Amino acid sequence: MNDSRDVWQLVDAKQEPLIALSDRVWAMPELCYAETRSAAEHSAELERHGFRIARNVAGIPTAVIGEAGEGGPVIAILGEYDALPGLSQESGVAEPRPLQAGGNGHGCGHNLLGAGAMLAAVAVKDWLAKNGLKGRVRYYGCPAEEGGAAKTFMVRDGAFDDVDAAISWHPASFCEVMPAVSLANTRIDFTFSGRAAHAAAAPHLGRSALDAVELMNVGVNYMREHIPSDARIHYALLEAGGIAPNVVQARAKVRYSVRARDLAGMHELVERVRKVAQGAALMTETKVEAQIISAVSNLLGNEPLERAMHDVLQQLGPPPFDAADRDFAKKIQATLTDQDLESVYRTVGEMRGDAPLCDKIIPREAPRQLMRGSTDVGDVSWAVPTVQAHGAMMAIGTPLHSWQLVAQGKMPAAHKGMVHVAKVMAATACKLLSDEALLAAAKGDHAARTARHPYRCPIPDEVAPPLDMARV
Numbered sequence: 001m002n003d004s005r006d007v008w009q010l011v012d013a014k015q016e017p018l019i020a021l022s023d024r025v026w027a028m029p030e031l032c033y034a035e036t037r038s039a040a041e042h043s044a045e046l047e048r049h050g051f052r053i054a055r056n057v058a059g060i061p062t063a064v065i066g067e068a069g070e071g072g073p074v075i076a077i078l079g080e081y082d083a084l085p086g087l088s089q090e091s092g093v094a095e096p097r098p099l100q101a102g103g104n105g106h107g108c109g110h111n112l113l114g115a116g117a118m119l120a121a122v123a124v125k126d127w128l129a130k131n132g133l134k135g136r137v138r139y140y141g142c143p144a145e146e147g148g149a150a151k152t153f154m155v156r157d158g159a160f161d162d163v164d165a166a167i168s169w170h171p172a173s174f175c176e177v178m179p180a181v182s183l184a185n186t187r188i189d190f191t192f193s194g195r196a197a198h199a200a201a202a203p204h205l206g207r208s209a210l211d212a213v214e215l216m217n218v219g220v221n222y223m224r225e226h227i228p229s230d231a232r233i234h235y236a237l238l239e240a241g242g243i244a245p246n247v248v249q250a251r252a253k254v255r256y257s258v259r260a261r262d263l264a265g266m267h268e269l270v271e272r273v274r275k276v277a278q279g280a281a282l283m284t285e286t287k288v289e290a291q292i293i294s295a296v297s298n299l300l301g302n303e304p305l306e307r308a309m310h311d312v313l314q315q316l317g318p319p320p321f322d323a324a325d326r327d328f329a330k331k332i333q334a335t336l337t338d339q340d341l342e343s344v345y346r347t348v349g350e351m352r353g354d355a356p357l358c359d360k361i362i363p364r365e366a367p368r369q370l371m372r373g374s375t376d377v378g379d380v381s382w383a384v385p386t387v388q389a390h391g392a393m394m395a396i397g398t399p400l401h402s403w404q405l406v407a408q409g410k411m412p413a414a415h416k417g418m419v420h421v422a423k424v425m426a427a428t429a430c431k432l433l434s435d436e437a438l439l440a441a442a443k444g445d446h447a448a449r450t451a452r453h454p455y456r457c458p459i460p461d462e463v464a465p466p467l468d469m470a471r472v
Helices: 003-026 036-048 110-131 150-156 209-226 263-284 303-316 323-333 338-347 377-383 403-408 412-434 436-452
Strands: 052-055 064-070 074-080 135-142 165-172 184-193 232-239 251-260 287-296 386-392
Touching: 003 036, 003 110, 003 303, 003 412, 036 052, 036 064, 036 110, 036 135, 064 110, 074 110, 074 377, 074 412, 110 135, 110 165, 110 412, 135 150, 135 412, 150 287, 150 377, 165 303, 165 377, 165 412, 165 436, 184 209, 184 263, 209 232, 209 251, 209 263, 251 263, 263 287, 303 386, 303 412, 303 436, 323 403, 323 412, 377 386, 386 412, 412 436
Parallel strands: 074 135, 074 165, 165 386
Antiparallel strands: 052 064, 064 135, 184 251, 184 287, 232 251
């Protein structure tokens, strides 16, 4: 029995309703933890395909799990559906044209990510039933990847405790097994409290919380010279203390994002940032409170799973893009800068060429520039053996978090890329469900890695999911 071809046919048979799901979610872009309609669409689609549904996972109203099958190993396939602010854009046009001024948009392709993952899960469900095999496939509808760390809360709450392996993907310019490289990340709010006063009549009575925020930012900026070169620290001012300059600001809040190569390095940097905040409070005679909002771990690789997924990619080949797909991709590329294209080719140099869309599979050994972003899939990868694919669905050079990606998000090329990567994930899952040795090797690799560096959830038990994050 050729597992890959069997399940690829099942993907093809179920692609239309899942493409429609992707397009519906594209048209209702919702932010971190506010994906009410998107989660409802995913739940309804899971029910239509006969999955058993669990809602409100980890106390998150927009998190959902659908399970199918009986007994055997449990394979999780991870989906997402949150959008980004300020990226509203009309589909199919190669110029900035918002559908709603300042509105949201799927600038990271999560409409495709969730629907593609569900398409893979549906195909695996049908494959198990067709072949009379024991095993369970679960679709994890995960909200709030963009800064909300929903998967980390789900891991902490035990949602992955009985999972044997996890599979996911992300929209990209190229097809490959995603390198397991990302930065651990913590988001912390620092709230300074001072004393209000008339800034002209009695300035000596005031203690400015805004001054404390400014001094903290200066201190952290000086600290940047003395942190590892692959670490990152960013901040955003959430509260400035009001709009009246003649009132000493009694309260101000700043949010910091602290990233490092691994959890140990992140925790060290977080403590240094906390000390800077305490120093700013001391200098201004204010008080400071720190509250962790979210946190994610760095990705943990898994060699057996990565080899298995790469074998599937090589057997399948690149997506079947046509001349019309390539023509529109060229129009998108015309809106990009040379730096956009060069940034992609620095990441994967051997893909350099004239093709506007991916036409080959990236070798696993290809030299690349390391990813500097963060993802809550990292915490799943510490809990269970995990592998991810990059699925080609956009013009080469398209930046993530851009109007150009939104414009491509429900074009035929995006649909073809989504179906293509669903076949990759489904076939990888089938290999795990039918090959005991592969699953054992994946678990052994995971156990060896976590034995060297035991996992500790980066979010304390007392911190709840920041369900109001989209309104901050």
